[in-house]
Amino acid sequence: MARWQPNARLRLVQAAIDLFGEQGYDSTTVAQIAERAGLTKTTFFRHFPDKCEVLFAGQEEHGRLLAEGAAAAAGTATPLEAVAAALDALAASFTPEQRAFGPRLMRVIDSDSELRERAAFKRLTLATTLATALGERGVTEPTASLAAHLGAQAFSDAFARWITPANDRPLSDLARESLDALREATAALT
């Protein structure tokens, strides 16, 4: 049985973001990331399938949290109220460490077209997961996909504000505020 490495996952993510920032994403190898984290390549691959996935760690968990949050909303909740509940559940999972390395994570992703594509696809996947969860609440298409898109957009906007050093508000507050702003803009559109 593998020896337990305390915080191995977090150390690998931080080492990867440091190295990507210092020498670029393409020039960094998994061996270098493991070495910087004081771990082995074997440990790396126990946590991540490849170096790209280090940056998108926890996406499956994010989908699960969104789906569970939407499912747990009151039966009388409107589609957007269920989305707000889903965003609450997701926001609660984010840690101070994620906030601290958020700006560097965003810079790395913005620097590489492959990473930007992966990020766009992951966001689409999360929106699809949320739309499916809304469908299970009886929300029909295309309403479910639209509501899920607003949720994904709201969370993305809120995350960008949350990682701003000057900001000290909880991510869940920011997410609800962003969702409200998007709802108002949506109402103005029709």
Added chain:
Amino acid sequence: MARWQPNARLRLVQAAIDLFGEQGYDSTTVAQIAERAGLTKTTFFRHFPDKCEVLFAGQEEHGRLLAEGAAAAAGTATPLEAVAAALDALAASFTPEQRAFGPRLMRVIDSDSELRERAAFKRLTLATTLATALGERGVTEPTASLAAHLGAQAFSDAFARWITPANDRPLSDLARESLDALREATAALT
């Protein structure tokens, strides 16, 4: 000066889609695509930077058409009316050949995660281009991005219906119909 190859671009796209369908995207080389099209690798690279881009041919042109269509809408047009004008301009550029190989194109993209990511990113890029064009009409954020998202979704839905063999309606009609359905669902959401 290079000799003119009639329809070289279209022949390369058709050869690529044929080969991707027959033997898979990963197993197909640029040399094979050029050979199947009766052209040289040099000619291939005059038209496309890599084999992936064969499938996303014309995306820059699509962005230009959306932006021009939105810009040309009447000054009194609402954001969604400007989006409809943009979709008209884009729809008018699609050819019977694109309709004919549409189902195979979709199957190839669906078969490969890299291609699905690229498709998601390209769609996001088109939506961003359209949002920028709406911004130049004075539409503020987040309304511009929302309207652009509805436009991208409507076009995607319409394209999927247009390439169904049983369908014989013009793409522009389908796009306007899809946009109307999305507008109604949006109104119901708020």
